[in-house]
Amino acid sequence: MLTIHTKLVEAMLAQANKDHPIESCGVIAGALGSNLPQRLIPMENAAHSEDFFQFDPQQQLQVWKEMELRGEEPIVIYHSHTSTQAYPSRTDIEYAAEPGAHYVIISTALLSGESVRSFRIVDDIVIEERIKIVKTYEPDLKQLKVA
C-alpha cells in the first residue's frame, strides 16, 4: 500500500493536467527506508512526447545526487498517460528498475476520467496496490490507544 499526503497527490495531478497532452513525470523522495513520500521533484520529460517519457539524464543525475546527500531515496516515481488508462504499459514495465519504488500513474485521458493508481513492478511483474491518501503523516493516536 502507498500512503501519501493529499498535497502530493494534488501536485501530481496539477502537473499532469498542466503538461497534457504531453506526458508528465517526476519523483517523490523520502527518507531512506521510511516508505513515506515527502519531497516532490517534477522532472523534465526529455522525450516531450504524448506517448513516451524519459527523465532528462542530466537532471536525473543532479536529483539522485541530492537525494544521496540528504539520506533519501525515490519512494514514488510518477508519470502520466494522456490518452490511455492509468495502467503500466509494456515500456513502463521494461524500464522499471526500482523494485522498492511505488510506480504511480496518473491518467489525464478524457475517456478514462482523471485517475491515479499505484503499482509495484518487480522482475516484469506488475502488482497494483491500494493508495491511502492522508492529510497528515502523524500516527493514528486513536488506534494506538486502543492497542
Add this chain to the structure above:
Amino acid sequence: MSVKVSIPTILRSITNNQKLVEVVGVNVLEAINQMDQQYPGIKEKLIAEDQPHRFINIYVNDSDIRFCDGLQTNLKDGDALTILPAVAGG
C-alpha cells in the same frame, strides 16, 4: 586510471551489495570490462551491441557519456563513474 564506480540498487546483487566499486581503465569501456572481471555479468547489464544500454545512464563525473565519446570517453585518475537506471516509459 583508478576510478570509483557508483552502482545502482538494481545491480548490487552482482557486486556483492557494494555501492562503490574501484576499477582501473583509460576509458569507460575498459573500466566496465575490468568490472566484469571482478563481478561477472555486470557488463551485459550495461552494454548492448557495443553501445550503452538504453535502459541505463552512465556518467563520467557530471556528464552523460552519450554526450561525450560514449564508451570511449576517457577517464582520469580520481574520476567518478555513476551508473543510474534510466527512468522512462510510455
